[in-house]
Amino acid sequence: MRRITLNGLQLGIVLTSILLAKTGTAEVPVEQLQPATRIAIAIHGGAGTIKKSKFTPEREKAYRAKLSEAVEAGYAILAKGGSSLDAITTSVNILENSPFFNAGKGAVYTYDETHEMDASIMYGKNRNAGAVAGVKHIENPINLARLVMEESVHVMLSGAGAEAFAKTQGVPLVDNKIFDTQHRYKALLRAKKKLKAAEAANKNYQAAHQALDTEFKVGTVGAVALDSKGNIASATSTGGMTSKRFGRIGDSPVIGAGTFADNDSCAVSATGHGEYFIRYNVAADICARVQYQGKTIEQAGNEVIHDVLKPVGGTGGVIIVDTKGNISLPFNTKGMYRASKTSTSNTYVGIFADE
Ligand code: ASP
Numbered sequence: 001m002r003r004i005t006l007n008g009l010q011l012g013i014v015l016t017s018i019l020l021a022k023t024g025t026a027e028v029p030v031e032q033l034q035p036a037t038r039i040a041i042a043i044h045g046g047a048g049t050i051k052k053s054k055f056t057p058e059r060e061k062a063y064r065a066k067l068s069e070a071v072e073a074g075y076a077i078l079a080k081g082g083s084s085l086d087a088i089t090t091s092v093n094i095l096e097n098s099p100f101f102n103a104g105k106g107a108v109y110t111y112d113e114t115h116e117m118d119a120s121i122m123y124g125k126n127r128n129a130g131a132v133a134g135v136k137h138i139e140n141p142i143n144l145a146r147l148v149m150e151e152s153v154h155v156m157l158s159g160a161g162a163e164a165f166a167k168t169q170g171v172p173l174v175d176n177k178i179f180d181t182q183h184r185y186k187a188l189l190r191a192k193k194k195l196k197a198a199e200a201a202n203k204n205y206q207a208a209h210q211a212l213d214t215e216f217k218v219g220t221v222g223a224v225a226l227d228s229k230g231n232i233a234s235a236t237s238t239g240g241m242t243s244k245r246f247g248r249i250g251d252s253p254v255i256g257a258g259t260f261a262d263n264d265s266c267a268v269s270a271t272g273h274g275e276y277f278i279r280y281n282v283a284a285d286i287c288a289r290v291q292y293q294g295k296t297i298e299q300a301g302n303e304v305i306h307d308v309l310k311p312v313g314g315t316g317g318v319i320i321v322d323t324k325g326n327i328s329l330p331f332n333t334k335g336m337y338r339a340s341k342t343s344t345s346n347t348y349v350g351i352f353a354d355e
Contacts (some may be wrong), residue, residue, distance in 0.1 A: 001295025004069070005345075006344075007293065011012075012203075016100070017218050020034050022227050024042055027349040028172070030333065034321065037196060037343075038077075038226065038324065038325030038342060038343045038344060039075070039078040039079065039182070039225075039226055039227060039228050039325065039342065040225065040226045040321050040325040040326075040327055040340070040341070040342035040343070041071060041074045041075050041078060041087055041088070041091065041209055041223065041224070041225040041226075041321070041340065041341055041342070042071075042093050042224050042225075042319040042320075042329060042338065042339070042340040043070050043071050043074065043092075043095065043221070043222065043225065043316070043319065043335030043338065043339050043340070044220070044221065044222050044223075044269065044271055044319045044329070044336055044337060044338045045063075045066075045067060045100065045101040045220075045221050045338070046072075046101055046102055046218055046219040046220045046221065046271045046336070046337055047093055047218055047271045047272055047315070047316045047317040047331045048093055048214055048215055048219060048315075048329065048333050048334070048336075049213070049214050049332040049335075050333070050334055050335030050336070050337070050351055050352065051214045051334055051352075055130040056105075060351065062100070063100055063337065063351060064349050065266055066094070066095070066098050066349070066350075067089060067338070067339040068102055068256045068339060068347060068349050069089045069094055070094040070095050070223075070311060070336055070339065071091060071262050071339035071340060071341050071347060072090060072093075072341070072347065073090050073094055074087040074088060074090050074091035074225060074256070075144050075341045075347075076089070077090055077313065078225060078226075078227050079343075081227075081228050082227065083134050083229070084123075084124075084191045084225040084226060084227040084231050084232055084233035084267075085121070085123055085146070085225070085232065085233045087225040087227065087233075087347070088121070088225050088233050088235040089142060089143065089146055089160065089235060090120070090225065091223040091225075091235050092140075092142045092221055092222065092223050092236075093140050094220035094239075094262055095105070096139075096140050096141070096221060096237055098140060099139070099183075100218065100311075101220075101221045101223040101287050101336075101337065102115065102184075102218075102219025102220055102221075102238055102239045102240075102318055103119075103219075103237040103238050103239055104117070104118065104139065104140060104141065104179070104239075105178070105179060105181070106179075106181060106219075107179045107183055107184070107185065107188065107238075107239025107240075108125070108184050108186065108187065108188070108219065108239040108242040108244075109185060109187075109188035109238065109242060110240075110242065110243065110244050111192070111195075111243045111244065112245070113177050113185075113188065113270070114179075115134070115136060115176055115239055116134045116135070116137060116239075116240065116244070116247075116248075117132075117138065117141045117237070117238065117239055117240070118132065118133045118134065118135075118141070118238050118240055118249055118250055118253040119131065119132055119135075119141035119142045119144070119145040119146075119235070119236065119237035119238070119252060120132075120133075120145050120156075120236055120252060120253040120254070120255060120258065120259040121142060121145045121146050121231065121233070121234070121235040121236075121259065122149075122234050122235075122255055122259050122260060122261040122267070123149070123151055123231065123233050123261060124231055124232035124233055124261035124263040124264075124267055124323075125231040125263055126147050127261070127262055128149050128150075128344075129149055129150035129155050129255045129259075130145045130146055130147065130149025130150070130152070130155060130156075131145050131148060131155060131156040131157070131253035131254070131255060131259075132144045132148060132156070132157055132158070132162040132253060133156060133158040133159070133162070133249045133253040134158050134159045134247055134249055134338075135158075135159065135161075135162050135163060135166075135313070136159075136163070136176045137163055137166075137173035137174050137175070137176060138162075138163065138166055138171065138174070138185060139172070139174050139178070140175070140237075141237050142235050142236075142237040143166075143171070144166050144169075145235070145237075145253070146150040146170060147164065147165075147166070147169045147171070148162070149330070151169060152165060155255065156253060156255075158249070159238055163185065163321065169209045173192070177253075179239070184242070187215070187216065187242050187328060188243055190216075191216045191242045191243040192243060193211055193353075194208070194211075194212060195208045195209065195243060195332075196224075196268045198211065198259050202282075209241075209243065209245075212242075214273070214315050214333065215242075216241065216242040216272060217241050217242070217244060217273045217274075217314065217315070218241075218272055218273060218316060218333070219238070219239070219271070219305040220236060220237070220238035220252055220258075220270075220271040221236070221237050221238070221271075222234070222235060222236040222237070222252075222258075222259075222269030222270070222271060222319060223235050223269060223319075224261070224268065224269050224319050224320065224321040225267070225348055226267075226285070226321050226322070226323060226324075226325050227323060228352070230318070230323055231258070231263060232262075232263060232266065232267040232323055233267055234260060234261040234267040234268055234269045234283070235269060236252045236253075236258045236259045236269045236271075236355040237252065237271065238250060238258075238271075239253070241274070246296065249272045250277075250278070251270060251272075251274035251275075251277035251278045251282070252270075252274065254278055254318035255284075256275075256281050256283060257270070257277045257278045257281055257282035257283060257284070258270045258274065258277055258282070259283055259284075260284045260287050262281035262287055263288035263323055263341055264287070264291055265287035265290040265291035265301050265322070265355045266285035266286065266287045266290050266297050266300075266320050266321065266322045266323075267287075267317070267320065267321050267322075268282075268284050268286050268287060268301075268318050268320050269283070269318065269319050270282050270316060270317070271316050271317055271336065272309075272314065272315050272316010272317060272331075272333070273313075273314055273315050275305070275315055276309055276312065276314030277309075277314065277316065278327040280308055280309060280312075280314060282304055282309065282314075282318065283318065285304050285308070286300045286301050286304050286318065286320060287300075289303060290322065293306070295298065295326075296326070296328075297320040297321070297326055297327075297328045298326070298330075300320075301318055301320050301328045301330040302328075302330050303318060304318075304331050305318060305330040306330065306332055309332060310332045312346065315342050316331065316332065316333060317330055317331020317332065317333060317335050317336045317338075318330060318331070319338060319340075325342050325343065327340045327342060327345065328339070329350070331353075333353075334352070334353060335351050335352045336350070336351075337350075338351075339352050
């Protein structure tokens with residue numbers, strides 16, 4: 001019979017089994033262990049042209065502190081035996097409530113100088129999912145996506161309909177102006193200047209928008225987690241693209257593109273140029289490689305981010321967790337705001353590529 005050494009959390013679970021089984025021994029057969037005694041969480045605050053030279057030491061410290069706060073809050077829920085869904089919702093709320101990231105309070109501006117947000121959530125235990133697209137008056141879009149999953153018969157609600165559903169759930173509608181920030185407005189003005197110059201040179205809006213720098217096309221928040229019952233989940237929330245127009249919706253609310261979770265493979269939350277992530281079905285493709293090709297999440301994530309997306313010009317990254325508590329955070333941009341913590345590793349916070 002194989003014998004193993006136990007950490008604190010495992011010992012707690014095992015001791016309960018021992019008491020029930022009245023074995024009277026601290027050595028426990030591996031076969032009696034619960035399938036998942038590890039917990040894990042990873043978060044992101046968007047990928048993009050994030051260069052060290054753009055940060056003062058104070059600004060960098062503030063970003064790291066917010067990422068750390070979000071990952072620790074989610075982890076604390078998992079450590080108390082809470083669900084992966086509760087953990088990721090809590091982490092995403094913290095990032096949505098910060099003006100640093102392109103979601104909720106920090107959402108970018110549309111061409112018409114408003115904010116339109118997308119979000120989705122998925123549970124790996126049963127592949128339940130909920131999403132909202134193009135909402136303008138919801139303070140925490142991820143919470144509404146979760147309500148769509150848990151309280152409606154649908155998976156994705158958009159615009160005015162999503163907000164009418166919010167009212168039926170007692171979710172207050174807020175003024176779109178609460179999402180206004182100076183730095184995002186300046187970014188919109190920069191983007192519009194480039195768009196207008198292109199239009200003057202007879203390029204149409206779409207071609208001009210396609211030519212905009214990556215900084216205008218990316219930014220999102222997300223979280224993935226594994227709970228002590230072995231269930232994984234994923235959540236993504238975004239303001240989308242700066243200067244987006246015509247009701248544009250990105251990958252973030254699209255299940256399979258920006259968000260995916262299935263206990264048979266992995267949970268993924270994406271950030272990047274949404275049009276590519278939709279066309280390449282990024283989150284689901286990573287999980288399919290894990291499930292059908294037996295790849296690790298690291299192999300599958302690297303293949304899709306570096307070998308599939310990069311050559312076609314798809315910039316961005318993903319965070320991935322599997323049911324064993326492994327975490328992978330691949331991206332093909334200069335940086336990605338990210339953090340993780342598991343029951344077997346300390347808190348990690350990263351911004352730039354080489355850390
Ligand atoms: N994927 C988001 C979108 O295209 C943006 C991002 O994640 O950076 O709306």
